[in-house]
Amino acid sequence: MKLANVVPWGRSFEEYQAMFELSEDDLSKRILGCGDGPASFNAQATRWGCQVTSCDPVYQFGAEEIRRRIDEVYPDIMAKMKQGADSYIWDSLGSVEELGKVRMAAMSMFLSDFDAGSRQGRYMPASLPTLPFPDSSFDLALCSHYLFLYSEQVDEETHLASMRELCRVASEVRVFPVISLDGKTSKHLDAVMTALSADGVDVFLQPVSYRFQKGATQMLVATKTSTLPHGDDLGVPRHR
DSSP states (O other): OOGGGOOOOOOOHHHHHHHTTOOHHHHTSEEEEETOTTOSHHHHHHHTTOEEEEEOGGGGSOHHHHHHHHHHHHHHHHHHHHHTGGGBOOTTTOSHHHHHHHHHHHHHHHHHHHHHHHHTTSEEOOBTTBOSOOTTOEEEEEEESSTTTTTTTSOHHHHHHHHHHHHHHEEEEEEEOOBOTTSSBOTTHHHHHHHHHHTTOEEEEEEOSOOOBTTOOEEEEEESSSOSOOGGGTTSOEEO
16 A cells, blocks of 8 residues: 555544544444545544544554645645535535535544554554454444445455444444445445355344435344334335
8 A cells, every 4th residue: 555545535533423423322332434535523522531542554553644644635625525516515615615624624633633543543554355353352333435436446355344343342333434435325235245144144234314415315133133113114225
């Protein structure tokens, strides 16, 4: 992996709460953020006393290296956001410029926390489909804007292996979004849900309050227990 190939783009704690419908009870659990990149979720959650571990291959680089890369890619990302603005809902963020401020604030918080968090073991350089954690290390694993979103770049086999790995290390897994970059439901979603169900994992789609990319209104939930509301109780599809 070369940092020149990485496009770091971090989301805020508040966005994580909305994307994954995180309750106060959820935030009291042992949480893994998989593919967090330069998000501020870990930094802010840690300030509030939460137990969060983030993993991402970009964490093999130093804070200053990541900062320089963010500065390099930021103008290009903002230009592309303006070009594709019609693919997004601007009710909460208001404009591309406001989005840029929110993203940079989140990434700045991450950068200020990264060195200390790395020493404390809160930021781990790792990537799916193989994670360096023992079985059942976490109560809840979150995967934001990687699986299913990049359905053209990541094949079905890797999607399934990644979901099985997340289920291995955590009792519950939540993935957002379940649409690909073209705004359509991921072509891998049904096959992955069917295979996980055959593994004995309870898997269903749950609506979320987060609204930004058009069509991204649900998260995938996979759990090894029956402590969560069933998909059919939520009025959404469920695989058994």
